Amino acid sequence: MFIGENDKFKKFENKIWLSSPTMHGEELYYIKKAYDTNWMSTIGENIDVIEEKIAEKIGVYYSVALASGTSALHLAMKLAGIKRGDKVFCQDLTFAATVNPIVYEGGEPVFIDSEYDTWNMDPVALEKAFEIFPEVKVIVVAHLYGTPSKIDQIRQIADKHGAIIVEDAAESFGATYKGKETGSFGDYNAISFNGNKIITGSSGGMLLTENKEAAEKVRKWSTQSRENAPWYQHEEIGYNYRMSNVIAGVVRGQIPYLKEHIAQKKEIYYRYKEGLKNLPIKMNPFDKENSKPNYWLSCMIIDNKAMAKQVRSETEALYTREKGKSSPTEILETLAKYNAEARPIWKPMHMQAIFRNSSFITREGNGRAKTNAYIKGGSVGKDGKPLDVGMDIFNRGLCLPSDNKITKEEQDEIIKIIKACFN
Ligand SMILES: *Cc1c(COP(=O)(O)O)cnc(C)c1O
Numbered sequence: 001m002f003i004g005e006n007d008k009f010k011k012f013e014n015k016i017w018l019s020s021p022t023m024h025g026e027e028l029y030y031i032k033k034a035y036d037t038n039w040m041s042t043i044g045e046n047i048d049v050i051e052e053k054i055a056e057k058i059g060v061y062y063s064v065a066l067a068s069g070t071s072a073l074h075l076a077m078k079l080a081g082i083k084r085g086d087k088v089f090c091q092d093l094t095f096a097a098t099v100n101p102i103v104y105e106g107g108e109p110v111f112i113d114s115e116y117d118t119w120n121m122d123p124v125a126l127e128k129a130f131e132i133f134p135e136v137k138v139i140v141v142a143h144l145y146g147t148p149s150k151i152d153q154i155r156q157i158a159d160k161h162g163a164i165i166v167e168d169a170a171e172s173f174g175a176t177y178k179g180k181e182t183g184s185f186g187d188y189n190a191i192s193f194n195g196n197k198i199i200t201g202s203s204g205g206m207l208l209t210e211n212k213e214a215a216e217k218v219r220k221w222s223t224q225s226r227e228n229a230p231w232y233q234h235e236e237i238g239y240n241y242r243m244s245n246v247i248a249g250v251v252r253g254q255i256p257y258l259k260e261h262i263a264q265k266k267e268i269y270y271r272y273k274e275g276l277k278n279l280p281i282k283m284n285p286f287d288k289e290n291s292k293p294n295y296w297l298s299c300m301i302i303d304n305k306a307m308a309k310q311v312r313s314e315t316e317a318l319y320t321r322e323k324g325k326s327s328p329t330e331i332l333e334t335l336a337k338y339n340a341e342a343r344p345i346w347k348p349m350h351m352q353a354i355f356r357n358s359s360f361i362t363r364e365g366n367g368r369a370k371t372n373a374y375i376k377g378g379s380v381g382k383d384g385k386p387l388d389v390g391m392d393i394f395n396r397g398l399c400l401p402s403d404n405k406i407t408k409e410e411q412d413e414i415i416k417i418i419k420a421c422f423n
Pocket residue numbers: 067068069070071094095097098142168170171191192193194203204205
């Protein structure tokens with residue numbers, strides 16, 4: 001499959017990861033502290049400390065440490081009062097955990113297309129969605145790859161229509177918009193400590209809110225909804241969603257390194273930007289004036305004119321080699337060949353088999369009407385740009401190896417490999 005010029009590179013001896021846990025030693029100290037004091041369950045000092053520190057860092061009053069970001073989003077859906085058949089506006093270009101909790105509660109996601117400035121929810125498409133479904137009361141917005149969305153405009157639209165916002169800040173902990181932390185803009189917000197995130201607990205997540213009553217409900221629901229009684233008394237359905245004090249120890253040891261991790265990720269982003277500047281590609285964009293990303297994943301998108309042919313089925317991809325051009329598939333396969341992990345852009349939710357029947361709204365309204373045209377990649381809006389922005393980014397973009405521990409030399413080598421793909 002690989003032709004001449006791509007064979008001049010050496011395979012990386014140690015695999016270069018997309019984004020793996022980066023430990024510092026303090027994590028062990030707090031794990032051991034939990035062990036030595038026998039607070040090995042879902043109560044303990046580590047939990048109390050990280051709840052306080054992270055609420056303070058993000059600038060919200062209340063936080064509840066949970067088993068995962070997904071469980072935080074699930075309980076956010078319950079707080080939002082989603083019932084069977086309720087429609088919920090949800091960012092289309094995201095990881096599936098943004099949307100699954102809507103479905104856990106019986107809600108029906110309506111997917112909102114992205115825009116090109118931040119790759120997040122397009123406020124124009126969101127406004128269109130309210131024209132079509134004025135009854136909707138909940139919006140789920142994410143900050144993809146650590147880049148803040150146009151959250152001010154989304155908040156304005158939400159307020160205008162009396163809707164609440166659930167903010168999925170799982171990928172963007174530490175990123176700010178107009179000086180304010182992501183995870184503080186929504187009514188109910190989630191962050192994640194999954195192994196690949198900017199800081200990790202090995203797993204874990206947190207719900208953040210300004211609403212005391214909401215935080216208390218989440219505390220209760222996450223520990224099996226026990227009522228205040230001498231026996232197990234239950235008046236609501238409960239969940240086993242609380243974070244372990246051992247996991248909280250890992251998070252506690254990582255918190256002092258959030259700043260350092262962001263600085264490393266930023267350096268990685270700008271090294272790619274500089275190293276790839278002569279190629280017909282762009283790095284994932286952000287609003288330089290108003291936002292500071294946490295640069296969680298560095299991504300690139302190939303200019304239209306430099307896209308070599310690539311076709312993707314539901315589970316497989318093929319590409320052709322063309323002089324001066326390349327494709328995400330060629331770059332992904334080439335990097336993998338040399339033992340470096342890159343990844344496709346998250347495949348848009350409206351294109352997932354499981355959500356084939358869900359509504360999808362673009363900046364010109366109902367996007368499903370033109371599904372066949374999208375599949376052929378030919379649908380453009382009145383402005384001449386692709387109408388299905390999420391699919392366009394998926395087709396032309398990819399996530400680059402962004403591990404905190406990548407060395408300058410390794411990154412230079414990755415840049416050379418990418419360049420060779422365009423030869
Ligand atoms: C990781 C992630 C989640 C889920 O967090 P977990 O802690 O893995 O459950 C949710 N949304 C997005 C956008 C994510 O990247």
